[in-house]
Amino acid sequence: MTDTVSKARFDEKFEPGQADPRWQSAWEKARTFEADSNSDKPKSFVLEMFPYPSGRIHMGHVRNYTMGDVLARYKKMRGFEVLHPMGWDAFGMPAENAAMEKGVHPGGWTRQNIEAMKAQLKRIGFALDWSRELATCEPEYYGHEQSLFIDLYEAGLVYRRQATVNWDPVDMTVLANEQVIDGKGWRSGAEVEKRKLDQWFLKITDFADELLDGLGSLDGWPDKVRLMQENWIGKSTGLEFSFDVSNGGKLAVYSTRPDTIYGASFVAVAADHPIAQEIAASDAEAKAFCEDCKRGGTTAAEIEAGEKKGFKTQLTARHPFTGEALPVFIANFVLMDYGTGAVMGVPGHDQRDFEFATNYELPILRVVASDPADADKPFGKEAEAGDGVIVNSDMLNGMSVEDAKAKVIGRAEAEAWGNGTTVWRLRDWGVSRQRYWGTPIPFIHCDACGVVPVPKDQLPVVLPEDVDFKQPGNPLLRHPTWKHTSCPKCGEDAQRETDTLDTFVDSSWYFLRFASQPDDRPFDPEEVAKWLPVEQYIGGIEHAILHLLYARFWTRALKHIGQINFAEPFASLFTQGMVTHETYQVFVPDDKGQTTLPRSYMVSPNEVERRDGKVYEIDSGLEVEVGRIIKMSKSKKNVVDPDAILEDFGADSARWFMLSDSPPERDLPWSVAGIEGCHRFVQRVWRLCGAVDVDAQGENKDLARKTHQTIAAVAQDIEALSFNKAVARLYELTAAAEKAAPSESRNHAIVTLLQLVSPMIPHLAEEAWDLLAPALGHSGLIADAPWPEVDEALLVEDEVTIAIQHMGKLRDTITAPKGADKDTLEALALSSEKVQRSIDGKEIRKVIVVPDRLVNIVA
RNA sequence: GCGGGCGUGGCGGAAUUGGUAGACGCGCUGGUUUUAGGUACCAGUAUCGUAAGAUGUGGGGGUUCGAGUCCCUUCGCCCGCACCA
Numbered sequence: 001m002t003d004t005v006s007k008a009r010f011d012e013k014f015e016p017g018q019a020d021p022r023w024q025s026a027w028e029k030a031r032t033f034e035a036d037s038n039s040d041k042p043k044s045f046v047l048e049m050f051p052y053p054s055g056r057i058h059m060g061h062v063r064n065y066t067m068g069d070v071l072a073r074y075k076k077m078r079g080f081e082v083l084h085p086m087g088w089d090a091f092g093m094p095a096e097n098a099a100m101e102k103g104v105h106p107g108g109w110t111r112q113n114i115e116a117m118k119a120q121l122k123r124i125g126f127a128l129d130w131s132r133e134l135a136t137c138e139p140e141y142y143g144h145e146q147s148l149f150i151d152l153y154e155a156g157l158v159y160r161r162q163a164t165v166n167w168d169p170v171d172m173t174v175l176a177n178e179q180v181i182d183g184k185g186w187r188s189g190a191e192v193e194k195r196k197l198d199q200w201f202l203k204i205t206d207f208a209d210e211l212l213d214g215l216g217s218l219d220g221w222p223d224k225v226r227l228m229q230e231n232w233i234g235k236s237t238g239l240e241f242s243f244d245v246s247n248g249g250k251l252a253v254y255s256t257r258p259d260t261i262y263g264a265s266f267v268a269v270a271a272d273h274p275i276a277q278e279i280a281a282s283d284a285e286a287k288a289f290c291e292d293c294k295r296g297g298t299t300a301a302e303i304e305a306g307e308k309k310g311f312k313t314q315l316t317a318r319h320p321f322t323g324e325a326l327p328v329f330i331a332n333f334v335l336m337d338y339g340t341g342a343v344m345g346v347p348g349h350d351q352r353d354f355e356f357a358t359n360y361e362l363p364i365l366r367v368v369a370s371d372p373a374d375a376d377k378p379f380g381k382e383a384e385a386g387d388g389v390i391v392n393s394d395m396l397n398g399m400s401v402e403d404a405k406a407k408v409i410g411r412a413e414a415e416a417w418g419n420g421t422t423v424w425r426l427r428d429w430g431v432s433r434q435r436y437w438g439t440p441i442p443f444i445h446c447d448a449c450g451v452v453p454v455p456k457d458q459l460p461v462v463l464p465e466d467v468d469f470k471q472p473g474n475p476l477l478r479h480p481t482w483k484h485t486s487c488p489k490c491g492e493d494a495q496r497e498t499d500t501l502d503t504f505v506d507s508s509w510y511f512l513r514f515a516s517q518p519d520d521r522p523f524d525p526e527e528v529a530k531w532l533p534v535e536q537y538i539g540g541i542e543h544a545i546l547h548l549l550y551a552r553f554w555t556r557a558l559k560h561i562g563q564i565n566f567a568e569p570f571a572s573l574f575t576q577g578m579v580t581h582e583t584y585q586v587f588v589p590d591d592k593g594q595t596t597l598p599r600s601y602m603v604s605p606n607e608v609e610r611r612d613g614k615v616y617e618i619d620s621g622l623e624v625e626v627g628r629i630i631k632m633s634k635s636k637k638n639v640v641d642p643d644a645i646l647e648d649f650g651a652d653s654a655r656w657f658m659l660s661d662s663p664p665e666r667d668l669p670w671s672v673a674g675i676e677g678c679h680r681f682v683q684r685v686w687r688l689c690g691a692v693d694v695d696a697q698g699e700n701k702d703l704a705r706k707t708h709q710t711i712a713a714v715a716q717d718i719e720a721l722s723f724n725k726a727v728a729r730l731y732e733l734t735a736a737a738e739k740a741a742p743s744e745s746r747n748h749a750i751v752t753l754l755q756l757v758s759p760m761i762p763h764l765a766e767e768a769w770d771l772l773a774p775a776l777g778h779s780g781l782i783a784d785a786p787w788p789e790v791d792e793a794l795l796v797e798d799e800v801t802i803a804i805q806h807m808g809k810l811r812d813t814i815t816a817p818k819g820a821d822k823d824t825l826e827a828l829a830l831s832s833e834k835v836q837r838s839i840d841g842k843e844i845r846k847v848i849v850v851p852d853r854l855v856n857i858v859a
Numbered sequence: 860g861c862g863g864g865c866g867u868g869g870c871g872g873a874a875u876u877g878g879u880a881g882a883c884g885c886g887c888u889g890g891u892u893u894u895a896g897g898u899a900c901c902a903g904u905a906u907c908g909u910a911a912g913a914u915g916u917g918g919g920g921g922u923u924c925g926a927g928u929c930c931c932u933u934c935g936c937c938c939g940c941a942c943c944a
Contacts, residue, residue, distance in 0.1 A: 013898095224863065228939060231862070236943070255944060268944090308942080333942045343944045351860080352942060425943060544939085661871045661884060669871070673885055680898085681884090687899090728873070728883035735883095803879040808925040810879055848924050854878050858924045 006771040010690025014683055014764055016650020023766040024125050032783050033072075033127040037516070037527050039081035045531045046072040047511055047570075049539030049547070050087045053113035053135075054094060057120040059579035059632055060540070062642050063668060066658040067576060067723065068538050069126045073759035074718045075535075076127070077787040083531050085514040086121065086128045088114050090137035091438045091503045097187075099437075099469040106437040107465070110137055120643065125651045125762055127783065132514050136506035137437070141513065143460025144522035145505065146442035148558070150453045153443075155561045157203045160451065163430060167195035172473035174434050188472075199432040200441055200499060204553045207560075208233055208424045210567070211552055220536075220572025222665075225544045232545050234425025239409050240340060241418025243267060243317035246325065251275065251317055254339030254423055257349060258412070259404035262393035263367035265357060266345040267317040268310060268331035273341045276330040279313055286311055286330065293332045308333050308356040320417055321394065331356060339423050347383065354383035367393045368401065429550065431502040436467055436475040438500030446487035446494040455488050461496070474498055507547055508554035511569055525564055536721075537570040544575065574721055577667040581638040583627035584608050586617050602637040605672070606644075629669050640670055652761035653679040659723035659760055681731070682764055685757060688738055689768040692750050694775045696742035703740045706733060707749045708794040714756050715787065723760075730757055751776060758782045803854040804829045806838040822849040829855035 027033060048068040051061055065086075072084035088110075095106035102109075114135060121128070134141050152158050166175040170188035174197070179186045204211075212233045215226045238256035245251050251267065269275050271293035280287035289311040309332045316325035326344075333352050334343055347357030347364040357364050368388040369375055375391035390396040396404045412418030432441070440461040442454040454461055464482040467475035476482060476498040487494035509522070511534055516527035548570070555569040584607075587600045608615050608624050615624040632639045645654050656678040662668040710733040717726035730753065737749040751772065758765035762783060769782035778785070797818055802825060804812040812834040816825060826847050829835060839859050846858040 224939085227863065231940065234943065238944080253944080257944080331942095333944090335943070338943045340944095345944090350944070352944075355942095423943080541938085663872075666865095666872090671871090671885075674871085677885060683898090724872075724883085731883050801879075805879085805925070808878090808923090813879065846924065848878090850878055854925090856878080856924055 006775065007690060009771055010686060010768075014650075014686035014767065016652060016682075016763060019767045020123065020125060020646075020651050020763045023763045024122060026766070026781065027125075027127070027783060028130075030781065031131075032781060033076075033082075033084065033129050034131050035083040035085075035129050035531075036081060037530055041079060041081040043083065043531055044072075044075040044080035045083045045511075045515065045534045045536075046075060047085070047514070047534045047537050049537070049543060050089050050507070050510060051117065052092060052094070053088045053090055053110055053117055055113045055116060057117050057642050059640060059642055059670060061121075062124060062654060063579050063658045063664075064538060064540070064576055065121065065124070065126055066655045067574070067664055067721065068536070069128075069655075070659065070718060070723060070759040071536055071538075071721070073127050073762065073783065074715075074787070076783070077755075077759070077785065078715075079786065082127075083132075083515065084126075084128055085132040086126070086130065087133055087510060087514065088117075088135040088137075089503065089507050089510075090114065090135040091142075091500075091506055093435070093437075095437045096435060096469065103469075105465070105467075107137065107463075110135075110437075123646050123651060124642075124655065127762070132517060134510065134513055134517075136439075136503070136510065139460040139462050140519075141510075142439040142506070143462075144513065145439050145501070145509070146454070146459050146461060147456055148509065148522050149501070149505070150442055150456065151561055151563070152202065152557055153453060155557075157206065157557055157560075159201055159203065160198055161201060162196045163199040163201075164194050165197050165199070167193045167197075169193055170472060174432075197432075197434075199430050200501075202429040202431055202553070202557075204429045204550075205424060205426055207553055207556050208235070208426050210556055211426075211549065214552065214556070214568055218568060218570075218573070221570075222573065222575055225541070225548065225573060225575065228544045229549055232426065232549065235422060236424075237420070237422050239405075239412055239418050240421040240423075241320065241412050243320070243326070243344075245275075245318075245328065246314075246316045249275075251328070251342055252340040253342045253344050254421065255344055255346075257346065257401075257405070258408040259390060259396065259399075259401050260346040260349045260367050261319075261321065261344070261408055262396065263346040263348045263365040264319060264326060264344040265347055265363045265365060266327050266329055266353075266360075267342065268329045268334050268345055268356070269342040270334040270336040271330055271332065272336045273330070273334075275313075275315070275328070275342075279315075279330070286313070289330060293330075308352060308359055310356060310360060312360070320412070327362070329356075329360070337427075338425070348379060349383055349385055351383045351385065354379075365392065367391060367396075372398060429502075429504075429553070431505055432499040433502055434474045434477070434498070435500055436463065436469075438503060439506060440476070441497045441499050441501055443497040444485060444487060444494045445497065446490060446492060448492060449487050449489040449494075452487060452489050452494075458488070476500070504546060504550045505554075508551045509558070511551075512558075512564070528564060529566075532564070533566055533569055533571045536572045536574065538574045538576060540578075541575040548573070574664070576664050577662065578631045579670055580629045580667045581605060581632050581640060581670045582629050583636050583638045584615065584617075584624045585627055586620065586622050586624050588622070604637040605640055629667075631667075632670070645675060649675055649679045650682070650763070652682050652764050656681060656727070656761055660727045661724055663724050664721055681734075682761060684738075685734060685753065685761070686764060686768065688734060688750055689754065689772060691737075691742070692747050692772055692775060693742045694747070696744060696747060698743045698745075700740055700743045700745035703736055703743070703749050704745045704791075705794045705797070706736045707745070707752050708791050711752060711756065711788050711790045712795060715790075718759070727760075730760075747776070751778075752788045755782065755785060755788050758785070800852045802828070802852070804832055804835050805854060805856040806835060807858060808856060809838075811835045811838045818852060820851070822851065825849050825851070825855050829857065 046068050048064050072082050076082045090110050095110045098104055098109045099106045166180050168175050168185035168188050168190055170190040171185060175185055180192050185192055212235055215229055236256050238254055239258035240252060240254045242250040242252045271290040276290055280290045310329035313328045315328040317328050319326055345353040347353040348366050349368055364379055367390060369391045370388045372389055372391060387401050390399045390404045409420040440463060442461045444452045444454060446452055464479055483496040483498055485494055485496050512523045512528050515531035516523040518524050551569050556567050558564045559567050584603045585600050586603055603617050607618055609618050615626055617624050653675060657675050710729050713729050714726045733753050737746060740746045754765050754768055765782045773779055799815050800818050802814050802816050803810055812832040814828050816828060826849055842859040844857060844859045848856040
C-alpha cells in the first residue's frame with residue numbers, strides 16, 4: 001500500500017457510525033438506486049412484501065428486506081436495470097384502534113409511523129428507489145384503486161348481495177371470523193350476532209379454474225404454497241341430483257362418489273337447510289336440535305371430537321335407481337355452504353357416513369370391493385373410501401370406480417334427474433368493511449337510480465378528516481355531511497356508500513403502481529409491461545393464501561378487461577423464515593427457598609447476563625431458565641430491537657447476521673454471540689483491505705483459483721437465494737486471502753472479495769473501495785461497479801484428491817492429476833500401503849473407478 | 860382426521876447425478892500478544908480407543924461395489940386445512 005493515509009485508516013477500526021450515514025447519503029445524492037423505466041438494460045423487478053406501518057421495524061422486516069436487497073444489488077451488478085421499491089400497506093384496524101385508545105387521528109398516527117419506519121429502513125442502507133414510495137392511505141393511491149374497482153364493476157366482476165356477517169352490537173361493527181372468540185367480540189366481549197347486510201363482493205369464483213390451472217405455471221413458487229392455494233380453491237367434481245321426497249318436494253344433493261349410489265342408506269341435510277328449517281318451525285325437538293348444531297359449530301364440536309349426531313325426520317327420499325325409501329335426517333356434520341347443503345349417506349365408503357350409520361343403526365352396504373369375490377365381505381371399524389371394483393350395484397357391477405361414476409352421471413343426465421357438476425370450496429371475496437380507515441367504495445345510492453358508480457372525474461372519493469372515534473360504529477356512517485351527495489345520474493339527493501374496501505384490495509395491485517405512477521390513471525400499461533411480472537417476490541408464509549391469491553386474481557381480472565397483458569404477477573416467490581430468540585423465565589423462590597411454578601415471570605434478553613455457562617437476571621441475580629427458541633413476540637419478551645443493534649454494531653453486521661447460518665426459508669435464531677461474530681467478520685474484511693500492496697509482485701495460482709471459484713459460486717448461491725452458502729464461501733476466501741503472502745493475486749483476491757460482499761455489507765464495501773481507489777485506480781461507487789468476471793480456465797483444478805475405498809470403506813486418499821485415466825488411478829490405488837494392508841491378500845474381484853473422484857476395490 | 864415438511868457434532872447448518880459426512884459460523888479447550896479485560900493471532904474440537912482401528916446422519920430393514928441421499932417400515936417434532944359430501 002503506497003497510500004500511507006489509507007493504510008493508516010485500515011489500521012483503525014471500521015466505524016459504522018460514521019461510514020453508514022456517509023454512504024447512505026452518497027447513494028441518495030447520486031440517485032444510485034432509482035429505476036429508469038426507459039433504460040436499455042434488461043429489467044429486473046425485485047420486491048419484498050410492503051410493511052404495515054405499525055410504528056417500528058422489527059427483525060422480521062430486517063431479514064426480509066436484507067434478502068431482497070442483496071438480490072437487487074447483485075442484479076444491478078450483473079447489468080440489470082433494477083426496480084426495488086418500498087411502500088406502506090397503510091390502511092387497517094390498528095390505526096383505528098389507536099384512534100379509539102389514544103384519541104389520535106388514524107391518518108396522523110399512520111403517517112408518523114411511516115416517517116419513523118422509513119428512517120429506520122434508511123439506516124440499514126437498503127438499495128431502495130424511494131422516489132416511487134407510496135402509501136395506500138393516500139388519495140393519490142386509493143383514488144386509482146377506486147377507479148380500478150369501478151372498471152371491474154363495469155366488467156361485471158363486482159356485485160352486491162346480502163351476506164351473513166358477525167355483528168358486534170356494542171362496537172357496532174362487523175367482525176372477521178378471527179375476531180370472534182368463543183362467540184364474543186374480541187374487543188367488546190359482547191355476544192356476536194349473525195346479521196344479514198348488503199355487502200360488496202368480487203367475483204373471484206369466475207377465475208377459480210384459471211387460478212387453479214395457473215398454479216401449474218408457477219415454477220418459481222414453493223410447492224407448499226401452490227398446494228395450499230390448490231386446497232383453498234378446492235375443486236371437486238361429482239354428481240348433483242335430486243331425490244323425490246315423500247312430502248312431494250325435491251331434495252338436491254351433491255356427491256363426488258356417484259359410483260356408490262347403490263350404497264346409499266340415508267339422506268342428511270344441514271341444520272340451516274330450508275327443509276330442516278321448515279320442520280323446525282313446527283317441531284320443537286327438531287328446532288332444539290338445529291339450534292344445538294349451530295351453537296356447536298365451533299367450540300362444542302371440537303370438544304366432542306366431531307361426534308356425528310342427527311335428528312330423524314318423518315320424511316323419506318326415493319332412491320333414483322332402487323326406488324327404496326331412504327330416511328331423511330338433519331345432521332350436524334353437513335354444511336349448508338358447501339355443495340347443496342345435503343348429502344346422500346353411503347356409510348360403507350365414507351367415514352363420516354359410517355360413523356353416523358353406526359350411531360343410528362342404519363344399514364352399511366358394500367358397493368365397492370377390492371375383488372368381486374369380496375362382495376359380501378363385512379366391514380371393519382371404518383369405511384373403505386379407496387379404489388376397487390363395484391359390487392351389489394345392479395348395472396354397475398364389475399365396473400371400476402371411474403367408469404361407474406361416468407355411467408351414473410351419464411344416466412342421470414340422460415334421464416334428466418341430475419347433472420355432472422364441479423363444486424369449489426373457494427367463495428367470492430367479500431370486500432365490504434364497515435370501517436373508517438380504508439378505501440371508500442366509490443358508489444352512490446340513489447332512490448331512483450339504484451347503485452351508481454361515482455363518475456371517474458369525481459375521483460378520488462376522499463375520506464373526511466373530521467371524524468371522531470369516541471362512539472362505536474362506523475364514523476363514515478354518522479358523519480354529518482360526508483355521505484350526503486347527489487346522484488350522478490338524476491341529480492337528486494343521494495347517499496354515498498359508507499363501506500370501505502378490505503385492505504387486501506390495496507395490496508392486490510401495489511406492485512403495478514410501483515412500476516408506473518402516472519397522475520391521471522392507475523398505471524401506464526406499456527411501462528408496467530417493461531417491469532412486470534415481478535421477477536422475485538419475497539415475504540412471509542402467512543400470506544400464502546389470502547394476499548397471494550387475491551393479487552393473482554386481481555391481476556387476472558385486469559388482464560381479463562384488457563388493462564394488462566400478463567396473468568401472473570409474481571414469477572418467483574420466496575417465503576422466508578422467522579427471526580426467533582430464546583425465552584427467559586425466572587422462577588421466584590418462596591420463603592423456604594423452594595421455587596414454585598406459578599411464581600414466575602418472563603424477562604427480556606437485555607435483562608439477563610451469562611456467567612459460567614448459566615444465565616442470570618441482572619436486577620435480581622436470580623437464575624434464569626432458558627426456554628424454547630420461538631418467534632420474537634412482545635408477550636414472550638424475547639424481542640430484539642433492530643435500532644439497538646444498529647447502534648451497537650452498525651448496519652453491515654446486522655445485515656450479515658441476517659444472511660448467515662440459517663437457510664433463508666428456515667427460522668433464524670437471533671443471538672448476541674452471533675451478531676458479535678458477524679461484527680468480527682466485518683472488521684476482519686476491513687483489516688484485510690489494509691493488506692492491499694500495490695508494490696507486490698507475482699502470481700499465486702491457488703489463491704487466484706480460489707478467487708474465481710468463489711466469484712462463480714457466490715453468484716450461483718445468490719441467484720438460488722442460498723445466502724448462507726454464499727456467506728460460507730466468502731469466509732473461505734477471506735481466510736485464504738489472509739493467509740496468502742503479498743502478490744498481485746492477493747490484491748486481486750482482496751478487491752474481488754470486496755465486490756462480492758458489497759451486496760451484503762455495502763457500507764464497508766463503499767468505504768474500503770473509496771480508500772483503495774487511488775492505489776488500485778478504480779473510481780465511482782462500488783454499488784455501480786460490475787460483478788467481477790470469472791476466468792473459466794481457473795475454475796478447473798489441475799490436481800484432484802481421489803478417495804480409495806476397499807469394499808466401500810475409505811482406506812486412503814491420494815492426489816492425482818485431473819482427468820487421469822482409469823488404469824492410472826487403479827494402479828495408484830493399489831500401490832497404497834494402507835489399501836494393501838486392508839485387502840490383506842484377498843482376491844480382487846472388481847475395481848470401480850469414478851474418474852476424479854474415487855477408486856473402490858472389491859475384494 | 861387429511862395434506863405437507865423436517866430429523867446430520869454442544870448449537871445454526873454444509874454435502875452435483877448415490878461416490879472422502881460434518882464445509883462455514885457460533886460455542887468450547889489449550890497457547891501467543893497485551894499492564895488487565897476485550898480485541899487479534901496460532902492449534903484443537905463427531906464418538907469410543909494410548910494407538911492401530913472401529914463406530915457414526917432419529918430407530919429397524921432393503922437395493923447397491925458404495926446410501927445422509929433411493930425403497931419399505933417405525934418413532935419424534937413442526938406447519939397448513941379442518942366434518943368440503
